[in-house]
Amino acid sequence: MEVDHYLQKVYDEATSKNTRTNKEIVTKVKGILGDFPIPDEEKIEWLKAPVDCGDYIIEKVQFFSTEGLRVPMYILTPKSADEEPPCVLALHGHGNGSVDVIGGETDSAHIHNHFAIQLVRKGVKVFAPDMIGFADRRLKEDLVGGNQNSCYALASRLLMTGKTLVGLRVFEARRALDVITTHFRGEGIGVMGFSGGGWIAALTALVDERISATVLAGFASTFKGSFFHTEHCLDNYLPGILEIAELPCLLSAIAPRPLFIEHGINDDCFPVDHAGDALETIRKVYRKLHAEGRVAAHFYDGGHEVNGQLSSQWLKKRLSER
Numbered sequence: 001m002e003v004d005h006y007l008q009k010v011y012d013e014a015t016s017k018n019t020r021t022n023k024e025i026v027t028k029v030k031g032i033l034g035d036f037p038i039p040d041e042e043k044i045e046w047l048k049a050p051v052d053c054g055d056y057i058i059e060k061v062q063f064f065s066t067e068g069l070r071v072p073m074y075i076l077t078p079k080s081a082d083e084e085p086p087c088v089l090a091l092h093g094h095g096n097g098s099v100d101v102i103g104g105e106t107d108s109a110h111i112h113n114h115f116a117i118q119l120v121r122k123g124v125k126v127f128a129p130d131m132i133g134f135a136d137r138r139l140k141e142d143l144v145g146g147n148q149n150s151c152y153a154l155a156s157r158l159l160m161t162g163k164t165l166v167g168l169r170v171f172e173a174r175r176a177l178d179v180i181t182t183h184f185r186g187e188g189i190g191v192m193g194f195s196g197g198g199w200i201a202a203l204t205a206l207v208d209e210r211i212s213a214t215v216l217a218g219f220a221s222t223f224k225g226s227f228f229h230t231e232h233c234l235d236n237y238l239p240g241i242l243e244i245a246e247l248p249c250l251l252s253a254i255a256p257r258p259l260f261i262e263h264g265i266n267d268d269c270f271p272v273d274h275a276g277d278a279l280e281t282i283r284k285v286y287r288k289l290h291a292e293g294r295v296a297a298h299f300y301d302g303g304h305e306v307n308g309q310l311s312s313q314w315l316k317k318r319l320s321e322r
């Protein structure tokens with residue numbers, strides 16, 4: 001039992017140092033995420049000709065993130081849009097990469113519920129990059145061996161160099177924002193992320209004010225009730241984050257920008273009780289900023305999966321209000 005008591009003591013000591021103001025939280029989070037060199041190569045390359053999917057068009061591009069890393073990204077454009085539609089960055093969780101959100105039939109597609117298609121059918125232009133460690137962005141040893149991801153190897157090796165996989169993924173998400181703002185839309189961009197993609201979406205929204213509205217699916221919780229509750233992939237862990245804030249306070253620091261929490265009541269990765277606690281904390285912060293109406297939530301009968309029925313319409317409405 002002394003080991004349990006020790007870990008509780010370490011947790012209590014870390015959280016007792018928590019930063020209290022949103023501005024301080026953002027500054028400190030930027031510090032522990034680290035930075036990566038921005039390449040000279042700013043252009044994007046079209047990899048595939050546009051494909052007509054009936055009510056939307058899909059195409060594939062790639063851009064450089066840092067030091068020779070290429071990021072493939074699908075772009076889904078609604079045909080129904082009368083003018084330039086709002087843009088949303090769609091970040092997948094663990095599985096097979098962006099194919100899980102754009103409509104591919106994979107073993108992890110069902111929990112993502114093809115949420116990029118849900119969004120584009122609401123009249124939103126969607127950008128779905130492959131996060132590093134998934135799909136064709138795995139290490140060669142994992143591609144050859146058929147391993148679904150390279151998260152553990154990437155995370156552990158980056159930690160040995162003083163960097164984190166979380167930091168790199170947030171950096172690449174922000175590089176995707178550079179592409180969107182340079183080539184498609186200068187402001188009023190949304191982000192939606194599921195599970196581990198929700199973690200990256202939350203941090204990206206926290207440190208980058210180009211994000212005007214955020215949807216977190218299957219992620220809102222406390223660190224104690226999620227990462228400490230069940231075994232999670234090493235790619236989620238960020239050294240020192242508890243000394244800045246517990247997860248609900250980190251999410252609250254997105255305020256006063258609009259935030260939507262959707263969560264399955266049977267989620268076994270991020271238990272619903274802790275999601276409810278997080279939402280209560282978030283609402284309190286937004287209330288203090290006279291922005292309570294900018295927080296919305298949908299707790300639905302489901303597990304660790306995307307629903308999207310209410311969140312996609314909410315996101316379209318919020319971005320269209322700008």
